[in-house]
Structure formats: C-alpha cells, structure tokens
Amino acid sequence: MSLLELDDVKVHFPVKKGLFFDRTVGHVYAVDGVSLSIEAGQTYGLVGESGCGKTTLGRAVLRLNDITDGGVVFDGTDLAKLPSEEMRAFRRRLQMVFQDPLGSLNPRQNIESILSEGMAAHGIGKDQTERREKIKDILAKVGLPSNALSRYPHEFSGGQRQRIGIARALVLEPDVIICDEPVSALDVSVQAQVINLLEELQESLGLTYLVIAHDLAVVRHISDVIGVMYLGGLVEEAPSDALYAKPRHPYTKALMSAVPVPDPEVEDRRERILLHGDLPSPANPPAGCRFHTRCPWVQETKCATERPPLLDTGDGHKVACHFTAEIEAGTVKQTLATGIEAVTGTETVAAEAVEVSEGETETEVPAADAPAKEPATVPAQADADADAKETEAKAADVKDAEKEAADATEETADATEKAEGSPKA
Numbered sequence: 505m506s507l508l509e510l511d512d513v514k515v516h517f518p519v520k521k522g523l524f525f526d527r528t529v530g531h532v533y534a535v536d537g538v539s540l541s542i543e544a545g546q547t548y549g550l551v552g553e554s555g556c557g558k559t560t561l562g563r564a565v566l567r568l569n570d571i572t573d574g575g576v577v578f579d580g581t582d583l584a585k586l587p588s589e590e591m592r593a594f595r596r597r598l599q600m601v602f603q604d605p606l607g608s609l610n611p612r613q614n615i616e617s618i619l620s621e622g623m624a625a626h627g628i629g630k631d632q633t634e635r636r637e638k639i640k641d642i643l644a645k646v647g648l649p650s651n652a653l654s655r656y657p658h659e660f661s662g663g664q665r666q667r668i669g670i671a672r673a674l675v676l677e678p679d680v681i682i683c684d685e686p687v688s689a690l691d692v693s694v695q696a697q698v699i700n701l702l703e704e705l706q707e708s709l710g711l712t713y714l715v716i717a718h719d720l721a722v723v724r725h726i727s728d729v730i731g732v733m734y735l736g737g738l739v740e741e742a743p744s745d746a747l748y749a750k751p752r753h754p755y756t757k758a759l760m761s762a763v764p765v766p767d768p769e770v771e772d773r774r775e776r777i778l779l780h781g782d783l784p785s786p787a788n789p790p791a792g793c794r795f796h797t798r799c800p801w802v803q804e805t806k807c808a809t810e811r812p813p814l815l816d817t818g819d820g821h822k823v824a825c826h827f828t829a830e831i832e833a834g835t836v837k838q839t840l841a842t843g844i845e846a847v848t849g850t851e852t853v854a855a856e857a858v859e860v861s862e863g864e865t866e867t868e869v870p871a872a873d874a875p876a877k878e879p880a881t882v883p884a885q886a887d888a889d890a891d892a893k894e895t896e897a898k899a900a901d902v903k904d905a906e907k908e909a910a911d912a913t914e915e916t917a918d919a920t921e922k923a924e925g926s927p928k929a
C-alpha cells in the first residue's frame with residue numbers, strides 16, 4: 505500500500521453573491537476528481553499551468569482546504585473524514601514548503617523563533633535548549649550557518665530563505681513534504697541548488713515528496729512519477745523517464761514542445777505545438793474532455809461530450825484521452841484548436857487569414873458551438889495575423905542579415921585586396 509493515496513478528490517469552492525444573505529450562485533471546480541498514489545520514499549511531480557488546481561490539491565491533502573468529496577488516505581487513515589482534533593496529530597507528519605519563502609516567514613520573528621514555534625506546538629523537545637540544539641542540527645543539514653538562529657528573514661537571500669522554509673518543515677520530523685513551486689521564486693542559478701538539497705534530504709531522511717511546479721524542467725530529475733494536471737484533473741501520469749521519452753496526451757505534448765532543447769540541431773527541427781486560447785475558467789469548465797477546446801486533435805462529438813478517464817496504457821503510463829492510439833497511429837488528423845472543420849492545420853489558417861476578412865471567418869463557426877468557441881476564433885485570427893506578420897518580419901530580418909553579411913564579406917575582401925595589393929580571385 506502506498507503511503508499517500510488520493511481517491512477521486514474534489515475541491516469545489518462555492519461562489520457567493522448577495523448583500524444580506526450569501527447565495528451560492530456557482531462553484532469553482534478547482535480540483536475535480538484526482539486520484540493518485542505516492543510510494544514511501546518517492547517523489548511525485550505534479551505539473552500543469554497556473555490555475556489548474558495544483559496548490560488547491562496540495563492544500564487539500566493537509567486539509568487546509570475543505571475536501572468536497574473523495575478520500576486522502578495517509579498511512580492507512582482517511583484524512584478527508586477525520587475530525588479536526590484527530591487531524592492535528594497528522595499535521596506534523598505532513599508538511600508544506602511554499603512558493604514564496606519571504607511571504608511565508610514572519611518578518612518580525614527571528615529564525616529560532618520561527619522554527620521552534622511549530623516544535624513547541626507539537627511537543628517536540630522538552631525545552632527551548634533541546635529545541636535549539638535540534639534546530640542547529642537541521643540548519644546544518646539545509647546548509648545554513650548556525651548563527652542564522654538569531655537573524656531575521658530579510659537578512660537572507662531568496663535561496664537561503666527557501667532553505668529556512670525547508671528547515672521549518674524538517675524540524676517537525678515529517679514523513680511527507682508537499683513542496684508547492686519550491687523554486688519558482690528563485691533565480692535560475694539557485695533553483696538547482698535547492699532541488700539538489702531536496703534530493704539529498706530525501707535520501708538521508710527517507711522523505712516522501714509531492715513536488716508541485718508549472719515548469720516541467722523543475723520536476724524532471726527529482727520525480728519518480730509525474731502527473732500532468734489540466735483544469736482540475738490529471739490528463740497523464742507516468743514514470744518520469746517514460747513521460748519524457750514519450751508524452752502521450754496532446755496537452756503533455758504541447759507542454760513538452762515548449763521546452764527548448766540544448767542541442768541546436770534538434771532545437772531547429774523540433775516540432776512546436778501551439779495551443780490556442782487561454783485556460784478556460786474552472787468555474788465553467790468545458791463539458792466532455794476538459795482539454796477539447798484547445799486540443800489540436802479534437803474530434804467531433806465524443807471529445808465534447810464524454811470525459812475520458814485516466815487509463816493505464818501499459819507499464820504504468822496512464823492517459824486520459826479518447827484518441828491516444830489513433831493520434832499516434834496517425835489515423836486521426838490534426839484539426840484546429842477551435843474545432844472548425846473547414847480548415848485543417850495551422851498553415852491553412854495562416855494563409856487564409858491574410859485574405860479572408862474577419863466577418864467571413866466568423867460565419868464558419870458552427871452555430872451550435874458558438875458560445876464556447878466563439879472567443880477562441882478571435883485569438884486564432886489574431887494569432888494567424890501575428891504569425892503572418894512575424895514571418896514577414898523574419899523574412900525582412902533575414903534579408904537585412906544577408907545584406908550585412910554580403911557587405912561584411914565585401915569589406916573583408918576589400919581589406920584583403922588592399923593588404924595584399926592583388927585583385928580578387
């Protein structure tokens with residue numbers, strides 16, 4: 505049995521309105537049916553773009569958000585149904601490290617006070633002297649000097665503050681640490697150091713991690729398993745290597761295609777999948793597959809009506825897509841992100857958009873789909889226009905560059921000529 509198991513977890517925030525009486529007028533479906541499990545001593549990486557519900561899910565595990573439905577089984581106990589007094593005992597064993605280290609550390613407390621607060625509350629250490637010794641020990645583990653004890657958060661750099669945040673979790677001797685975007689606020693040069701520290705600590709202390717990030721590169725090396733989240737649900741989950749070697753869900757493919765490759769030759773040939781439109785609102789998620797309004801491979805009817813379950817496609821690689829096999833076999837064609845049948849492939853759109861006036865493009869939108877898809881046509885048009893302009897601009901750039909290069913060659917030739925005093929070959 506896994507150390508932490510989430511079973512169809514839902515967190516819906518009520519949207520209230522009214523002056524005198526709060527009326528619930530709708531819900532934000534921030535997390536809408538997530539199941540996953542994390543083995544003891546392993547790291548689960550949770551990725552997805554901002555607003556897809558990652559933080560809400562992390563907070564729900566600690567019961568910092570009410571769980572609308574579903575189970576959070578930690579070490580055999582379902583926390584979702586636990587009375588709050590009993591939850592207290594589990595709070596110590598599940599800790600969180602936050603994105604913004606400065607915002608999560610009280611500026612008026614020195615480090616010793618920040619770190620001993622939780623220890624005292626959970627009865628760790630019989631007195632302050634004992635707690636101080638323990639804190640010194642942990643500070644050394646996270647790579648901070650012991651004189652940090654009497655200093656204040658603002659005296660530290662961003663990376664050091666995140667080390668303090670990690671130390672604050674560690675002094676409570678947790679089993680699980682939920683790291684919510686642990687390096688997003690840090691300089692790139694410091695990010696790797698903090699990630700390495702987390703890995704070292706995991707090894708020496710046998711910790712279990714849920715690492716949340718919006719950036720695939722951050723979770724890649726630290727994670728054993730990666731889950732990709734979109735609009736409140738998981739769309740793909742696989743062992744880290746398998747996910748990178750062969751992303752199967754169209755959304756994961758799009759995310760992955762946005763990550764630059766260090767090899768310039770591969771980088772030039774790399775296929776980039778551009779998603780149209782923004783993440784839809786979790787207060788009004790699309791019916792059927794949540795991703796169908798932006799999916800380059802969206803197929804008629806089924807994608808818009810049936811929500812695909814997350815199914816194991818072999819070797820623990822789970823995908824929530826009706827057409828995984830067909831997309832890979834090439835038997836379903838790429839349609840437009842907006843689902844307009846008349847046009848296939850982005851090149852056609854870009855070419856047409858230059859000639860067709862806006863009015864004409866709009867009439868192509870099937871009337872039935874108008875409410876959900878109308879806004880998406882505008883960015884598509886705008887994108888196409890922008891693309892066309894960009895291509896023009898690039899062509900101009902290339903010409904300029906060519907001219908410059910030619911000039912330069914001429915100059916060099918001239919110079920050589922003068923120096924050598926002989927005519928050009």
Ligand SMILES: Nc1ncnc2c1ncn2[C@@H]1O[C@H](COP(=O)(O)OP(=O)(O)O)[C@@H](O)[C@H]1O
Binds near residue numbers: 517532557559561786
């Ligand atoms: N307390 C809350 N009340 C209402 N809506 C919320 C609350 N917390 C988060 N949300 C909404 O839930 C969605 C998911 O948010 P969040 O979990 O913070 O996403 P992420 O961490 O992936 O960026 C967002 O649309 C956000 O506005």
Ligand SMILES: [Mg+2]
Binds near residue numbers: 555558559560685
């Ligand atoms: Mg977040």
